Amino acid sequence: MNKKISALFLSLILLIFMIPITISSGIIQNVEKKLMLKTINHLSEGWLEERDGIKILHLNGSNYDMGYQHGILLKNEINANFRAFCNWIIERGFSYEELTEKWNIMKPYLPQCYIEEMEGVADGSGLSLENISVYNVGFYLIVNCGSFAAWGPATIDGKLYHARSHDFPIEIKDPETGTYLVETQILIVRKPTGLFSSISPSEAGMVTASDGINDKAIATGMLSSWTDEETMHGIEVGFKMRMVLDTASNITDALNIITSNKTLGYNFIVSDGKIPIGYAVETTANLSYAGTWDNPTESTHPFWKIDYVVRRSNMFINTTTANTQRKQYDPSIFPLFTMLFKKNQMSGTSISAAGPWVHYMAISKGIESEWGKLDLNKTMNVLRKIYFGRTDIRFFILHLLGGHKTPYQLVSCPETGEFVVSFATRYKNAYENPTHYFNLFELLESYHS
Numbered sequence: 001m002n003k004k005i006s007a008l009f010l011s012l013i014l015l016i017f018m019i020p021i022t023i024s025s026g027i028i029q030n031v032e033k034k035l036m037l038k039t040i041n042h043l044s045e046g047w048l049e050e051r052d053g054i055k056i057l058h059l060n061g062s063n064y065d066m067g068y069q070h071g072i073l074l075k076n077e078i079n080a081n082f083r084a085f086c087n088w089i090i091e092r093g094f095s096y097e098e099l100t101e102k103w104n105i106m107k108p109y110l111p112q113c114y115i116e117e118m119e120g121v122a123d124g125s126g127l128s129l130e131n132i133s134v135y136n137v138g139f140y141l142i143v144n145c146g147s148f149a150a151w152g153p154a155t156i157d158g159k160l161y162h163a164r165s166h167d168f169p170i171e172i173k174d175p176e177t178g179t180y181l182v183e184t185q186i187l188i189v190r191k192p193t194g195l196f197s198s199i200s201p202s203e204a205g206m207v208t209a210s211d212g213i214n215d216k217a218i219a220t221g222m223l224s225s226w227t228d229e230e231t232m233h234g235i236e237v238g239f240k241m242r243m244v245l246d247t248a249s250n251i252t253d254a255l256n257i258i259t260s261n262k263t264l265g266y267n268f269i270v271s272d273g274k275i276p277i278g279y280a281v282e283t284t285a286n287l288s289y290a291g292t293w294d295n296p297t298e299s300t301h302p303f304w305k306i307d308y309v310v311r312r313s314n315m316f317i318n319t320t321t322a323n324t325q326r327k328q329y330d331p332s333i334f335p336l337f338t339m340l341f342k343k344n345q346m347s348g349t350s351i352s353a354a355g356p357w358v359h360y361m362a363i364s365k366g367i368e369s370e371w372g373k374l375d376l377n378k379t380m381n382v383l384r385k386i387y388f389g390r391t392d393i394r395f396f397i398l399h400l401l402g403g404h405k406t407p408y409q410l411v412s413c414p415e416t417g418e419f420v421v422s423f424a425t426r427y428k429n430a431y432e433n434p435t436h437y438f439n440l441f442e443l444l445e446s447y448h449s
Contacts, residue, residue: 045191047448048073052436054423056443060191063117067207070188071124077184077204078125078132080174084181085135088172094141099134105232106137109261114239117207125205136208140238140264143168143210145223146363146386147269148311149278150374154367155308160276161379162219162269163411164211165387165431166201170405170424180426182407187421189443190245198245199440201408201421208238209245213440216249217273217414220258225314225356227265229284229324234263244270251277259288265325267312273414280310282321289318302332303360306371311363315356331357355398362392380411380420380435387431406430417441 045060046069057073059066071078086096107115118132125132144167151160172181184204191197200212211221222237235243240257248254251272258268258281268281280298282289291297291310297318298305315331316322322329331353366382367374369391374382382391387406389396406429412419417440422430 045069046073049446049448051438054421054436055186056189057186058189058191058443058446058448060193062193063113064120066190066192067117067120067122068124069120070205070207071121071126073124074184074186074204075125077179078121079127080177080179081181081184081203081205082127082131082135083176084172084174084179085138087175088169089138094138096134099138100130102232103130103133103137106234106236106263107133109233109235110239111243114207114242121205121207132205132207135205136238137236139168140208140222140224140236143222143224144314145210145221146311146313146359147211147221147223147267148309148363148367149219149269149271150309150367150371150379151271151276151278152308154306154371155374156372156378157375158276159375159413159415160219160271160273160278161374161376161411161413162213162221162271162273162278163379163383163409164221164269165383165409166210166407168405168407170407170426170429173426182424183426185408185423187438187443189440191444192246195246196249197440197444199419199438199443200241200245201410201423203407206238207242208236209241210238211241211410212245213412213414213417213419214245214248215417215440215444218244218248218250218254219271219273219412219414220244220248220254221269221410223267223269223312223314225265225267225282225312225316225325227284227316227321227324229286230264231285232263234261234285236263237266251275251279255279255281255290259283259290262286262288265316265321267314267316269310269312271414273416276415278310280312280317282312282316282318284321284324287321287324289316289321291318302330304364306364306367309367309371311360311367313356313359313363315353315360326353328353358392358394358398362386362389362395366391376411376413376418376420380409380422383409383411384422384431387429412440 122129122132147164149162170182188202196214198214200209213219244254254270262283271278366386407424409430410421422435424430
């Protein structure tokens with residue numbers, strides 16, 4: 001009897017100790033299931049594929065969902081890019097704290113949906129929201145580039161072709177892994193809930209955009225154009241480009257986005273393939289100019305109009321905006337490298353209009369050499385010839401001196417969704433590498449298995 005009581009007592013003690021363990025295990029399993037379901041739900045519409053050697057990131061759903069998909073699918077690349085970025089800004093004389101301060105000033109002006117998207121990237125990648133925010137803002141303080149759009153009689157079929165060269169250092173790399181920033185470049189195909197779908201070349205971790213096209217035949221692209229009239233109280237330009245792609249259904253929408261809540265000095269080429277028409281836009285903190293090819297600004301000496309073409313380098317042409325940038329309006333009267341230098345208040349970078357003038361000349365000569373014959377291929381060939389120095393040898397000299405490295409070049413026909421892109425590798429600029437052809441609408445219809 002005593003043995004039975006002892007055995008029963010021992011069983012009760014074991015049961016008492018086992019109950020919490022069982023309950024705890026159930027709770028842990030439920031938490032794991034919830035986390036797994038969260039990951040599955042956020043990832044269900046996002047995937048990464050490779051075509052023709054190019055990585056294509058498909059993002060779908062709410063802004064947070066798209067951010068989380070981005071963060072999870074490219075976690076290693078995003079972390080490498082953030083380390084590379086931090087290392088690079090120190091070399092450029094910035095500090096992480098300075099950029100954090102600038103971001104905190106800009107943050108209240110930014111639509112909440114993009115903060116939520118960066119939160120998603122942060123949650124997926126394991127970085128903080130501050131890390132992702134500063135990374136997205138910091139690169140846009142110093143960006144070169146060249147861009148143009150041609151349509152009507154300037155092209156072989158009357159359709160609009162929009163070209164942009166993204167000019168930026170290609171030597172930036174992660175000191176920990178040795179991964180170069182250009183090695184993480186991707187095409188981002190976005191299908192945001194309730195907004196317009198789009199495609200844009202980018203680097204892993206970027207919610208912002210430098211250029212791209214959307215499914216309403218709108219194409220856009222930005223170019224820095226440093227000025228003394230700048231502020232941080234507005235929407236950072238990379239988010240403006242994203243807003244155009246997400247929400248602009250026509251040229252008026254796009255122009256309204258670009259010319260409101262302005263911050264630093266920028267030029268833009270923005271197009272509507274439905275009309276078709278392209279505009280050159282110049283902005284400072286308080287001023288803006290928007291005009292198409294026949295606006296008198298485009299013919300202000302020494303600049304000149306090209307029929308049914310708008311183009312820009314990193315320099316204002318409108319006399320009012322140019323007055324905030326340089327004392328001498330006409331950059332052509334100065335020999336190269338002897339232009340008056342000014343120091344930009346925000347970036348601390350000495351700037352000259354001589355280099356952008358040569359770039360403008362190279363772009364213009366390239367366009368004129370193929371005017372009336374431009375199509376997708378010829379427009380990309382013009383873009384590449386410009387950077388090889390075949391339209392103006394002075395621009396090639398600037399390239400040799402390190403002034404214009406090109407992570408990618410993009411030419412699109414926004415009406416049809418066709419586009420061609422080339423990406424840099426660690427040792428070669430984009431214009432030295434093969435081109436790749438895609439179609440926005442075909443990419444939007446593709447599915448992952």
